[in-house]
Amino acid sequence: MTFEPGNRVRVRASEKPGHVRTPEYLRGKTGRVESVLGEFPNPEDLAYGLSGRPERLLYKVSFRQTDLWNDYEGPGDDRLYADVYEHWLEPDEGETT
Amino acid sequence: MAGVHDLGGSSGGPIDRSQHETEDWERLADAITIALDKKGIKTTDQHRRALESLDNYRELAYYERWVAATEKLLVEKGILTSKEIDQRSAEVARRWSGTR
Amino acid sequence: MSEAHGHPHHEAGAGQTISPYAHRIRAIEALLVERNVLTEPEVQDQIAYMESRSPENGAKLVARAWVDPEFKTRLLSDTKTAAQELGIDASGPVEFVVVENTPRVHNLIVCTLCSCYPRAILGRPPDWYKSFNYRSRAVKEPRAVMREFGFEPPEDVEVVVHDSTADVRYMVLPIRPPGTESLSEEELAALVTRDSLIGVSAPRFAGS
Numbered sequence: 217m218t219f220e221p222g223n224r225v226r227v228r229a230s231e232k233p234g235h236v237r238t239p240e241y242l243r244g245k246t247g248r249v250e251s252v253l254g255e256f257p258n259p260e261d262l263a264y265g266l267s268g269r270p271e272r273l274l275y276k277v278s279f280r281q282t283d284l285w286n287d288y289e290g291p292g293d294d295r296l297y298a299d300v301y302e303h304w305l306e307p308d309e310g311e312t313t
Numbered sequence: 314m315a316g317v318h319d320l321g322g323s324s325g326g327p328i329d330r331s332q333h334e335t336e337d338w339e340r341l342a343d344a345i346t347i348a349l350d351k352k353g354i355k356t357t358d359q360h361r362r363a364l365e366s367l368d369n370y371r372e373l374a375y376y377e378r379w380v381a382a383t384e385k386l387l388v389e390k391g392i393l394t395s396k397e398i399d400q401r402s403a404e405v406a407r408r409w410s411g412t413r
Numbered sequence: 414m415s416e417a418h419g420h421p422h423h424e425a426g427a428g429q430t431i432s433p434y435a436h437r438i439r440a441i442e443a444l445l446v447e448r449n450v451l452t453e454p455e456v457q458d459q460i461a462y463m464e465s466r467s468p469e470n471g472a473k474l475v476a477r478a479w480v481d482p483e484f485k486t487r488l489l490s491d492t493k494t495a496a497q498e499l500g501i502d503a504s505g506p507v508e509f510v511v512v513e514n515t516p517r518v519h520n521l522i523v524c525t526l527c528s529c530y531p532r533a534i535l536g537r538p539p540d541w542y543k544s545f546n547y548r549s550r551a552v553k554e555p556r557a558v559m560r561e562f563g564f565e566p567p568e569d570v571e572v573v574v575h576d577s578t579a580d581v582r583y584m585v586l587p588i589r590p591p592g593t594e595s596l597s598e599e600e601l602a603a604l605v606t607r608d609s610l611i612g613v614s615a616p617r618f619a620g621s
Contacts (some may be wrong), residue, residue, distance in 0.1 A: 222496075223491075228480060234362070235361060235365060237360065237361040237474075237526060237578045238578065239315075239319055239321045239322075239525055239526060239576065239578060240315035240319050240321070240322075241315075241321045241322035241525075241552065243494050246553035248571055253461065253508070253579070253581060254508070256579065256580055259358045259361075259579070259580075262356055262358035262359070262363035263356075263358040263359055263361065264359075264362065265359065269359075274579050274580075274581075276581075280350075281574075284552075285322065285324075287552050288553070288554075289554055289555075289557065290555070290572060291568055291569075291571070293571045294556075294571055294572045295571065295572075295573045295574070295575070296552055296574045296575075297573060297574070297575045297576070298572070298575075298576045298578050299577070299578045299581055300578065300579075301504070301579070308443075318526055318527065319525070319526060320464075320526075320545055320548040320549045321523075321525030321526075321548065321549065321553070321576060322525075322549065322551045322552060323549040324549065325546035325547075325548075325550045326545060326546050327545045327546065327561060328541050328544070328547050328558065328561055329540070329541060329544060330541050330561075330562070331540070331541075332539055332540050332541075333540060335537065336431075336435070338431070338432070338438055338439065338521070340440065340460050340463070340464075341438050341442060341460070342434070342438045342457035343457070343459075343460075343463060343537070344456050344457075344463065345438065345441065345442055345445070345456060347459050347462075347544050348458075348459045349450075349451065351455075351459070352450075352451070352455070354450065354578040355450035357538045360546070363526065365517075369545075373434075374432070375528070375540075375543050376434065377432055377434040380434040380437050380438045380441070381434070383438075383441065384437065384441060384496065384499035384614075385567075387441065387445075387468050388528070392445075392448070392450060392533055393441065393444055393445070393448075397443065397444060398437060398440050398441060398513045399443075401440035401443060401444055401559055402433070402436040402437045402440040403436075404434045404440075405439045405440050405443075406433075406475055408440075409565060411438070
């Protein structure tokens with residue numbers, strides 16, 4: 217699944233064991249694709265000595281802090297960016313921003 | 314269930330802003346880890362995976378974790394054994410005055 | 414110095430014993446060299462590589478970007494190549510991205526999963542950056558964290574946190590302090606602190 221800047225995406229709520237680079241605090245959260253960072257070998261495979269191919273698209277995704285934390289202390293415009301691999305993202309068709 | 318290393322959003326206390334003098338053994342730990350990476354003997358991703366698998370992750374200091382992870386990978390790859398590292402460490406400890 | 418919550422460490426300091434891991438890494442080094450897995454020069458070269466990198470590199474990049482708008486554009490679009498222009502070798506598999514502070518946006522960098530940092534440019538990160546408390550709190554309460562560093566952006570400035578979760582390393586391009594029009598590039602670089610390159614605080618003011 218490929219995405220473009222501006223697409224709304226949700227981070228999969230997967231509980232995949234082993235080495236992953238998608239932090240727990242992002243799982244199940246909705247954000248917006250900011251940019252495409254390129255293609256890289258999959259770190260989840262590289263961690264175990266596998267080739268990590270085919271390469272995966274890496275996206276810079278922005279999240280509203282008030283969407284990530286119930287008790288966020290700060291204005292609603294504050295954001296967080298994380299670099300998330302394509303296989304951790306799914307499209308989000310929700311109405312809320 | 315977040316891994317032991319997956320700290321984003323966990324509760325935490327005030328940030329200790331003091332800086333300790335980097336010790337020679339820490340420079341060595343840093344250099345050996347990266348040198349092994351540059352030679353293709355282990356990779357950053359393998360190193361991270363090894364770090365994350367440490368039972369005592371929360372108890373060890375930063376470079377202590379690096380040494381433990383590097384050892385784990387060297388043993389996993391059959392390059393060294395823990396026993397010989399134990400033996401040599403004991404010799405080092407005996408010979409050395411233990412400063413830095 | 415403790416990184417873990419309330420757990421003492423065995424690091425050498427006044428009256429403390431050295432970490433057992435110090436012996437272990439020396440043992441590992443000796444064994445690896447004996448087995449020709451690594452050579453002594455390779456280890457020494459890597460030590461030298463790390464020692465030659467420091468926040469001064471970041472300060473130089475920032476100062477040049479402040480005085481030269483075209484360099485700034487290059488720094489923001491292709492950091493590695495721009496760094497090379499100033500003799501800073503950041504080559505390697507890792508990507509670097511510089512994020513710009515503006516009057517509307519203040520950036521803060523963290524790596525919650527391990528402590529990724531633009532080492533090839535700035536050298537080793539400070540202890541606090543690697544601490545569990547920073548890794549835990551920077552994503553969730555960035556403004557409180559910055560307050561601990563004595564810095565408080567106004568409420569109408571958006572705080573943007575970058576969690577370096579993949580193979581991109583981030584560095585902040587801070588705002589040029591006011592009243593610095595007459596300063597030389599070298600004098601400007603002296604205002605750029607390491608902490609301002611991470612985003613927990615702002616550069617020094619001229620004359621401070």
